[in-house]
Amino acid sequence: MADASYPEDLLYHPEHDWAKIDGDVATFGVTWFAQDSLGDVVFFDPPKVGSEVTAGEGYAEVESVKAVSDVIAPLSGEIIEVNEALKDTPEQINDDPYGEGWMVKVRLSDTSQVGTLLDAATYTADLG
Amino acid sequence: MSTYTSATDADRRAMLDAIGVDSIEALFADIPAALRLGRGLDLPAGMAEQEVYAHLRDLAAKNTSAEDEVSFLGAGMYDSYVPALIDSIILRSEFLTPYTPYQPEISQGGLQVMFEYQTAISELTGLPVSNASVYEGPSAVGAAGYLAKLTNGRPRVLASRGVHPHSRQTLQTVSHGYGQTVQEIPLKDGVTDLDALKAALGDDVSALVLQQPNFLGSVEDVAELTAAAKAVGALVICACDPIPLGILQPPGEQGVDIAVGEGQSLGNRLDFGGPSFGFFAAAQEHIRRMPGRIAGETTDVDGRRGFVLTLQTREQHIRREKATSNICTAQALNALAGVIYLSWLGRDGLVELGELLVQRTAYARERLAAIDGITLLHEAPVVREFAIELDAEVDAVVERLASEGINPGYRLGRDYEEHPNGLLVALTEQRSRAEIDRLAEALERAVAAERATVGMTAGASA
């Protein structure tokens, strides 16, 4: 498992999710802290492409051996792509949470929501 | 009186001292006085072991079991022979007395049995995913209905009238809770009416429930019925009798999504209806929605092969209100009997047993159909059970046979009012040709006698 890290180029949601913004499209995933608390992720249940997600609400589930957790959407929008590779290799969520472990790409419905997210310094400060 | 406790007076004193209270009574101080029973339970006094044995022996002696009569009673549970090695193995304390295998390091025996059982059920049904068993047959149908509800959320379930009445009633009971309605598809010529099914299908149908062979013993054209249901995107649930699966096409090869069934005839006793086990197998895509326990293979820290309960996030202790089912027990001991039985039969034995049943059933069916006053209720192919219609009052006929030590089968009129004098006759490998002949002769006499009685009464009143 990789060491703790919180890349500067990402934005963070307090429920331990990250977003990478590229125009009106964002990529979502969970943070190092989230995957560490979960332990070995054994299954990722992605949403359907085309479905709507709402900021602050669950859009997918990750399972470790003995826990199921909702993954919270940092921003609202429409799912345009899911990381199909996680079906076979859910461990990427642990091994590479900001890279191969990305979960979905979303076309944002309201780019102004981006302003509500935290930068790396603020997010990590809240982790204590 | 037996208590199975071992706390002597001296023990009690020492233990109370250690706790720091002066009486056992003080340990119940949290229970308000008003809620105390304040009297002894109104139950008989305890008895010594030999007295309890004698009492239970006397009760058991009041029952007429398959030991006491020649029984052709089936209708969901069968008097199949239970080989002696099963008793010898399942009475071992290591299988009889552990809890669910929560600590896999000291439960490898039980976990491996589950894995072997799952393999056997997967082979029988032709479906890749089997759980470690559920309560029994009809509730397995209910559990399958819930899986369909979780899968597609549609509101309507269609159930063939050929499905065991207990399964249909159970499905009705539980689906009322989770909000589905059950609609019955009638039978025609002893099998599910394909045209009626097609007329009832629609894109609001969650699942079609079939039984193979059906309650009247008929072999259904499962593939054809399945194709019709799948055309509207419904799941197909098939309740199967496991012994005929030795010779019938496995449901997995017919497009069935979920195969369930009553496992009693696989090495389990009749026990007046239970405990037995229900099997539950499904297509790969349903693996994360399966109810119940599943054992999976893995390795330990030293690389040794081992087994664990797996995919536990489906289960109620983790997912709670989002669980795929509330079932937290398998019928581990009964399923163990099942896998021992299937190993005892073996690859060839299961087929031989099925073929023997087909031949003896065909013989019995022909023999009975030849009797004056008996007609076949349908002419569909059968494996081990068939239905006839008597031209006489069935209760009276059954009573006459009982006095000769023969139980001719199940009276269909209780569940199928359209067949008030129908009789469902089941064969097991324990019923020989000589016994079939005895049944035929006794039935012939009884039917003739009843018709004569009725004839006389009719004549007298005319």
Place this chain on the structure above:
Amino acid sequence: MSATSVPSTPIEGLPMQRDEVKTIYQRSVEGRRAFSAPPLDVPAKPLDELIPAKFRRTTAAKLPQVSEPEIVRHYNRLSKRNFDLDTGFYPLGSCTMKHNPKLHERVAALPGNARLHPLQDPERAQGALELMHGLQVALGEVAGMPHVSLQPSAGSHGELAGLLVTRAYHEDRGEQRTKVLTPDTAHGTNPATVTMAGYEVVKVGTNPDGGVDVDDLRAKADDQVACLMLTNPNTLGVFDANIEEIAKIVHGVGATLYYDGANLNAIMGITRPGDMGFDIVHFNLHKSFTQPHGGGGPGAGPIAVSERIAPYLPTPQVVKRDDGSFDLEHDLPKSIGKLRGFQGNYGVFVRSYAYIRSLGAEGLREASEVAVLNANYLLALLRRAGVAEYLPAAFDRICMHEFVLSGAPMKRELGIRTLDLAKRLLDHGVHPPTVYFPLLVDEALLLEPTETETKETLDHFAGVVAEILAEAKRDPEIARNAPYTTPVRRLDEAGAAKRPVIRQPL
């Protein structure tokens, strides 16, 4: 799947516990068999005439080809890789692992029971129906609710029955209620059952004593609440002394009060759910009433209900007719219907009935008294120095038949988790307590010694726990890597869940 690799750690124990793992399928040899079919004594017809080829299998199910001696040896050796109650202490909280009397297997196997067909005419099954009726009466008396259905097959099935009769009760009065309250300490089956019964789960908080937070209950109880599901004593082993007030609140909004009988072993003959105001209770015959657990079933989960719920009980009911005979009553117009095939797990009823007749009224009460005595004694032993500072009681008071410890200080001070303690207990030949339940206690251990254990066993267990803690103080790695003496060591559960292999490839 290849065979095991050479173990890097030598494993102690019996030779069979070190067996190379082979399934029965891997022992299969072409041509071997155990079964010999009875002779074909009827004229043979071509199979195609009897069952058209299109309905038949083309390839046989790949069952193993093995002889009887091999089957016996395979499963006997496998059995040696299991720990069991007849062999050692099993203080698994909430599971009531009490002794399984040996008489019960003998009486259950009497042919009049074992070979009795479930559809036998009631007239010819009088002994079985009398036994079931006797068990109903006894369970009704223990519960303080006279109307009993033996049909449900397990505790969770009893819960489902309980909520379905609740639904039927409300619907019969023209009400469609939507919510069921469960305490946040509830066993996971409770919320799972609520969803299956078509209700929404609403959680009720717990007060500092482990009981229901009555104010929170009052705030959440409204006319949409169908039922409150409760266990008393609760999953923390604490008797909720506010039960009368709780019942008043629940009944005040017209809801039913459901008693999860998982913890009945504490109160038999002492207090009764019916007298506490409950409407519905389920029994776990495999807990308080000695049905062997069988490695995870079979069990049985009968329910008893109050007068107002009685009309909705499942079909059929076992009844005693005026002439003294016993019968199955199918004509129950308000019944929820059937929950399973036939009449229930009769074989389990035989064992539980034998148990109740062996103990009688006095014996049942004594069983509960000693269960509570044993639990409090074990708790007292674990409160001593060397243990209590690492494993404090979650609730520092007298317990009922089970109690909860928290491993949080142990984790903090010694660097071993509850899981590690549990695994190290395996090396001492003891089954660990229930771990990580109840959820609201950090690093929880739930211990239930039951009445059938001796004082010496409890002393020994407390000594083992102290020894493991002392050992962890010296070297926590020992517990962290335990167990060492079991047939396998810690298993890769994540690997099993990621890419499930759930059958032998053939």
